[in-house]
Amino acid sequence: MARTTQIKRKHMQVARFCRQYLQLEPVVDFPDGEYLCDASVQETLYEQLFSEDIKNPAPPRYQLRILKELVKRIEESIEDWDQYFHALKGLSDNLYTRLSHLLSLRLPSEADAAQQKCYVTYHLSLLDQNLGVGSYAFKQDPDQPGREEVSSASPDEEPHITLLESRNLIAASGTTGLRTWEASLHLGQYLLTHPSLVCGKRVLELGAGTGYVSILCAKYLGAKHVIATDGSDEVVANLPDSLFLNGLQGSDAVQPMELWWGHALVGTEEAQWNGGREVDVVLGADITYDKIVIPALVASVEEIVELFPKVEVVIAATERNRETYESFLSVCEGRGLEVVHAEFPVPPRSEQTGPFYNDLMPIHICQLRRK
Known part of the structure; x- marks a missing residue:
């Protein structure tokens, strides 16, 4: 029962963070450090939020601000790097590569960014079968029995409304x-x-x-x-x-x-x-x-x-x-x-x-x- 509760807690924290990010919330609730150091959680966050393949991406300035804090929290959550790499077969570098790319861009000023429209996605949690969980799921890692791996559906598969907004104008x-x-x-x-x-x-x-x-x-x-x-x-x-x-x-x-x-x-x-x-x-x-x-x-x-x-x-x-x-x-x-x-x-x-x-x-x- 305790393990099930822990899995559900991880599940809900990842889903909440993703939904807040896609809604461009100025303050987001990052998952706990014990979940952020999970490589499968990191990969899910990359695929759902920061990949260049995302159809309606967040503005680059917003991506950079959230991703910098996310990477910082991931690094702070890892106490023993040697043990971490051994247990998880290495750390996915997708988030770090994306961060490096964003840092290299010549981003618009805050004043100019405020003039631009941006995609905002509102998740309709009341339409979910499992309130607060949505399409994020966990499955067993076949290579490491007992360890759950994140398996998430695309946000497009969850009930949502996406709009193009000028949030500051x-x-x-x-x-x-x-x-x-x-x-x-x-x-x-x-x-x-x-x-x-x-x-x-x-x-x-x-x-x-x-x-x-x-x-x-x-x-x-x-x-x-x-x-x-x-x-x-x-x-x-x-x-x-x-x-x-x-x-x-x-x-x-x-x-x-x-x-x-x-x-x-x-x-x-x-x-x-x-x-x-x-x-x-x-x-x-x-x-x-x-x-x-x-x-x-x-x-x-x-x-x-x-x-x-x-x-x-x-x-x-x-x-x-x-x-x-x-x-x-x-x-x-x-x-x-x-x-x-x-x-x-x-x-x-x-x-x-x-x-x-x-x-x-x-x-x-x-x-x-x-x-």
């Missing part, structure tokens, strides 16, 4: 839709625990941004159709890239669309909005961030509710300051919309297994209903 229009924010990740977790909310339904997302929630609904939750809307031309133009990265290119499952809050949906380009097609669910994440836009947002929600009386509206609202959130509640009250809070707190960071996001600010899951 906002769009020229002032929108924050070029990166995925915490409320989108939290709303995604809520939907994964309440899949019937969108399964077989027509979904409209307000402020889709990078498309995380829309892609989740279309690819993993069985939505009948998803309209991913945003008020920024630049953000809407980027959505096809997100769809391509997640195998939804050319699919009718997701339709990008520009939608300005506060502008009448009916009586503009067409007599019936969206060709008169029904909307069953409206979703929105982190769209209550500014008191100035809240009246227009709520006006659009009210109009959608009038068009589709049976529609369900779920919004994930990050409470960065109480005044802004109270403003949202007040405007809803004035428009005759009841705000019902679902009990779904942000899990502590230490308990998250992917995606990973800030646990210091409350994120409210709000259901809006006509009084």
